[in-house]
Amino acid sequence: MALLHRATLRPTKLELLATWLPGRPWYRGPAGVEVRSRGAYRFDDPADAVGIETMLVGPADGPVHQVPLTYRAAPLDGADDWLVGTADHSVLGPRWVYDGCGDPVYAAVLAHAILSGSGQAEQYVEVDGRRELREPTMTIVAGNPGAPSTGGVRPTADEDATLVVTDSVELVVVRRPGLGAVDAAGAVLSGSWDGQPTAVPLAYARAR
Template sequence: MGIVHPGSELTPTKAELLAAWLPQQSWWPRDAAVPDFQANFRFDDPAGEVGIETFLLPVGNGIVQVPLTYRSEPIEDAVLVGELEHSALGHRWVYDGPSDPVYVAEATRVIREAGAEVTMLRPDGTPIPRRPVTAAVRGSGTGGGNLQVARVLPAEAPDDATGVLHATWAEQPEPRVLAWLT
């Protein structure tokens, strides 16, 4: 379950971090502005230490998928998106999800176990009603091997994929492939 701290302030904001980082990425569409997100979803770190959130951004005729992780301590060998101050949680290091072992393990688990996005909760355990921008995510319940994340959607899993992660959201009622195992 994802714990959310309603009313928290982030400095810089997630949008500001992405606006600075995304244009530098080889998979980001050249000269594209960073738009507001169209949908998002969260996975859960079983240890409760790492926040895992994915943004789906409309760019041109497609969607760009940006998985992020939020950590209270820096880690080595992961791609740093930036740092921010969270008014409830303190200093956070923000990483590109596919470079963070916790994201990779959790996305792989969701695919293998036919998992889904998490239910969002307040710190006291009260469920937060599902928002219209929350994507519905589902793993295939099959697979093994290495996680591959589609950055630009639509995407298709290769023929040798052993498991797939799909999502739908308000603007995309037909399932889209987000990631797969090979």
């Protein structure tokens, strides 16, 4: 379960991404333009310390890009190359926002979601002391039992996907889902969203 706060983030997630995305090798679109959210899904951190959200975003007239994000209360050692930016959360304080492909917590929960079929976390917002369920903006599906532990991450990015190699699992995060084929194999996480009614591959996982 993901418990969301009624809060403001400055700069916003989309403002951070509009600045960060043009420097990625897999981004297709102009620099200096707003990006829009097309959908998002969340996973739970079992330790309840790291926020984990995957956003589908893109410029108004460009392709959809998949960006897994992790939100941390302090910098992640050794992950400077994967830092999207920092922001001020009106409830939780300073947040360090990372591309999840460089975060071992994201790698572990993604592997578990794909290989155990656990799916996305239910999202709740606290309103006047009550928890209200937030309807998801995406549907994701996965299958195949048996999720191993992952260990450290060794991520590399190319023009279509990011490969995350861990001690026990290889993960492939598709950066522009629905556009072209990604050379990957293994159990698949697929998803659909408004404007993409049929499910397309979002990520792959296979044991090493």
